[in-house]
Amino acid sequence: MTLDVRANAYRPDLADSRLQGQVEASRFVEGALRRIAVGSTPIRRAPRSDAMIDSEALRGERVRVFEETAEGWAWIQAETDSYVGFVASDALGPVDPAPTHRVTALRTFVYPAADMKFPPVAALSLGSRLALGQAAETRGTRFLWLADFSGAVVARHVAALEEAAEPDFVAVAERFLETPYLWGGRTSLGLDCSALVQLSLAAAGLPVPRDTDQQEQAVGSPVDGNIAGTLRRGDLVFWKGHVGILRDPDTLLHASGFHMAVVSEPLKDALARYEKAGSLVTAVRRPSFG
Structure with a gap:
């Protein structure tokens, strides 16, 4: 069986050493661990700035680098979801220090000082990970400094990694309403249908x-009866190439290429539109936690 190249790093000339014996390649390498050091960076299908964007990696996510080119590209595999592709080498930083916190706000900023009046030096999206340390307070707003003191973030916009996860992933998804649709996007500035599901469930x-x-x-287990079954909040509705989240049995929340935004609409309207285009629901799945 052919391994999925999206989730397995192999090419005719180079492959992940963990795949030795499963694939053929001229050379196998272990790869080096790095972290994303910018707010976000595109994961591209080829090492070119005009190549298709398949996904994005967020600040603090760990990646395994198998190759870096003289032109400034790195062939990586993201540990978050095993996605393989090319990122700009200058988006990478050292693997340490390890993150201590995750961004829980839809988006936030890194400031050069513990003061919201300073112009921010970076923007971060929900799910980004940071190594944070010393606290500071300015005019009643509490900040946490990055471990290397290169900037500070608003403390209420982050949570320690060991803190409890969000109790309702649909409520997280609802916070993305009106965010522009972006193919391959994975941030609160723009995202696609599967990223909305992935980021919300991860939170x-x-x-x-x-x-x-x-x-x-x-994800989860199939709902008996598919779309004609007993539906509830949090069920995922799949079409070929598309997915949405039920806010309730009659309302679909999704990053829609038709609307070019994250929208909430009657489920019956979405079903009719996709059916008119020749696409029927392929599955309804219910995520399971714990």
């Missing part, structure tokens, strides 16, 4: 794969 403590077809195979 609730459930890591899931990146793409729609992968999620349809891996």
